[in-house]
Amino acid sequence: MEKVKEFLEVDKEEAERVSRLPVPPHRPGFECSFYEDFAxxxxxxxxxxxxxxxxxFKVPPRLTDKSGNLATGAIANLVDEVGGAVVHVEGLPMNVSVDMSISFLGTAKPNDELEITSKVLGKRGGYKGTIVLVRNRETGELIAEGRHSLFGRQASKM
Structure with a gap:
């Protein structure tokens, strides 16, 4: 338990760096939030x-973990965003993530260029399933495979 606590603790320097990040206000629906812009x-x-x-996606240093690898949370974010984009219908609200399962199979370093592909596996009513593959573009190594389930309004058939 102590190792987990130690791993999750933020040191003074990290806390200070985060507190200096500019977080301008945004208007939902008109511009990206700080989170979307950052990630x-x-x-x-x-x-x-x-x-x-x-x-x-070129891996930026700001999204790496203490080992210098692309953080697993950043990979999960990419799976969420690209998996949601493939089923988005213009004019309808974004779909809501219902479930995500990610297999982390490799690592990526800053400045590695990644290829992220997403494909619809199926749809039933407002429920959709996608698969997202994250690969190192240069080596072809599979970094992660994600399964993403989403729910949202359907486009009108009229």
């Missing part, structure tokens, strides 16, 4: 087809 800055959409999205 998704640098993601580039390469290809969009019905039921498929492909993105590129």
């Amino acid at each position: 998704l800055r640098g993601i580039r959409v390469d290809r969009v087809e019905p039921g498929f999205v492909s993105c590129t």
Whole structure:
């Protein structure tokens, strides 16, 4: 238990760095929140087809853990965002994540370029399932595989 407590503790320098981050107010629906801007800055959409999205993401140093690897929380965020983007319907509210399962299979370092692909596995009513693969673009190594379940309004059939 002490090791966990020690791992989760933030030292004075880290706390000071976080307290200096500028957090401007935002207008929901009109601009990115601090969280979206911080976590998704640098993601580039390469290809969009019905039921498929492909993105590129260069790992920024700000999203690494104490070992210098892309943080697992950042990977989970990418799975959530790209898995949600593939089922989003313009004009409808974003879908809500119901369940996510992620297998962390490798690591990524700062400046590694990642390829993130998402594909719709199926839909039933307002429920959708996606798979998200995160690969090192240069080596082809699979960094993570995520299964993402979402729920949201359906587009009108009229």
